[in-house]
Amino acid sequence: MPSAQHLLLKQLLTAATGPLARRRPQLAAMRLAAEAASVFQFVPWNVFLEDASVEGMPAEWLRPAGAPAHRVLLYLHGGGYVLGSLNTHRALVGALAQSCQLNALAINYRKAPEYPFPAALDDARLAYDWLLQNGYKPQDVMIAGDSAGGGLALALLISLRDAGQPLPAAAICLSPWTDLALPVAMLRQICREESQILEALEIRGWGPLYAQDTPLRHPLLSPVQAALHGLPxxxxxxxxxxxxxxxxxxxxxxxxxxxxxxxxxxxEGLVHWWHLFWRFVPEARQALDQAGSFSRGVWAAQASAKLAVQAASHRARPASSSPLRARH
Known part of the structure; x- marks a missing residue:
């Protein structure tokens, strides 16, 4: 059963988004509201913020104290491909980076409808390539994202695989949007189970804004439609x-x-984007802790595999022999 803190959050979100559902605000107003709400987003203690630019694309580093310098988390924020920014997700990215003990690079990829598909995916690939060009090894890079950013992370993996490029070590997807073609039955489920929270944000209309002339079931828009072999x-x-x-x-x-x-x-029973409220929703803190455990498991598996390869190489090496001395 969800915590009391989550139940309170759900009531607050319902009260806040109910009027939006009735008024059907313009996208510009929703963006402004999201940015205004971000003033309450604070980076966790001992996570240090650093402005960055990826080939002219706005970005920022969130560096937890003690995180190893050679590993990085590339973060792709959510928002239905039309909303969100570095500001709206800064606290979540900082908390995830701290839990995983990874330096996180968050990017402000281009949004629809001004920049439709594949703009967001191109920006994600640009950021990944930029990391490799700046000395990070693929096996030391992890991708993460929430909601549309989670779907974008999966699309990035599929795109890299299909292009024959080296894949990152792993990916963390928080409530990923894996199918942009949301049927009406699912929208009815929103009203029943989430008190119109997602309906207020008009998520069904966001997919077409991003896809535009591309079919919604294109595998790089809806990763559930893709072949999934060979992913990390x-x-x-x-x-x-x-x-x-x-x-x-x-x-x-x-x-x-x-x-x-x-x-x-x-x-069980949590609203979409519950991760954003990690400061006071215990389920969100639990989820981030589990993401940290997953991250540590990935690096531990890499270390074990490396040791196994070294041991196998040692066993396969022929034993050195020294020439016998002649007796006098």
């Missing part, structure tokens, strides 16, 4: 009350069948 380890977190739940389960089943090392964690 994935952590996916989802709530059973989210409208995205069924699509995530379908994606997970498909990934399992393709042999992807996938960890699926399903939480």
């Amino acid at each position: 380890p994935l952590l996916i977190q989802i709530s059973d009350a989210e409208v995205l739940h069924d699509d995530v389960l379908q994606f997970s089943r498909k990934a399992y069948a393709a042999g992807v090392p996938l960890t699926l964690q399903v939480f």
Whole structure:
């Protein structure tokens, strides 16, 4: 059962978004509201903020104290491909970076409808390539994202694989949007289970804004439609009350069948974007702790594999022999 803190959060979100659902605000007003709300987003203690630019794209580093310099978390924020920014997700990225003990690079990729598909994906690939060009090794890079950013993270992996480029070590997807073609039945589920929270944000209309002339079921728009072989380890977190739940389960089943090392964690009764409220929702802190455990497991598995390769190489090496001395 969800915590009392989450139940209070749900009531507050319902009260705040109910009027939006009735008034159907313009996208510009929703963006402004999201940015205004971000003034309450504070970076965790001992996480240090640093402005950055990735080939002219606004970005920032969030560096937890003690994080190893050679590893990095590339973060892609959520917002339906039309909302969100470095400001709206700064606290979440900082908390995730701290939990994973990774320096996080967050990027402000271009948004629809001004910049439709594949602009966001191109920006994500640009950031990943930039990291490699600046000395980070693929096996030391992890990708993460929430909601649309989680779907974008999966699309990035699929795009890199199909291009024959080296893949990152793993990906962390928080409530990822894996299918942009949301049927009406799912929208009815929003009204029933989330008190119109997602409907107020008009999520069904956001997919077409991003896709525009591209079919919504294109595999780089809806990763659930893609072939999923050859992907690195994935952590996916989802709530059973989210409208995205069924699509995530379908994606997970498909990934399992393709042999992807996938960890699926399903939480009970939580609203979409519950991770953003980690300061006072215990389930969010638990989710971030589990993401940290997943990250440490990835690096531990890498170290074990490296030791195994070294041991096998040592066993295969022929024993050195020294010439016998002649007796006098």
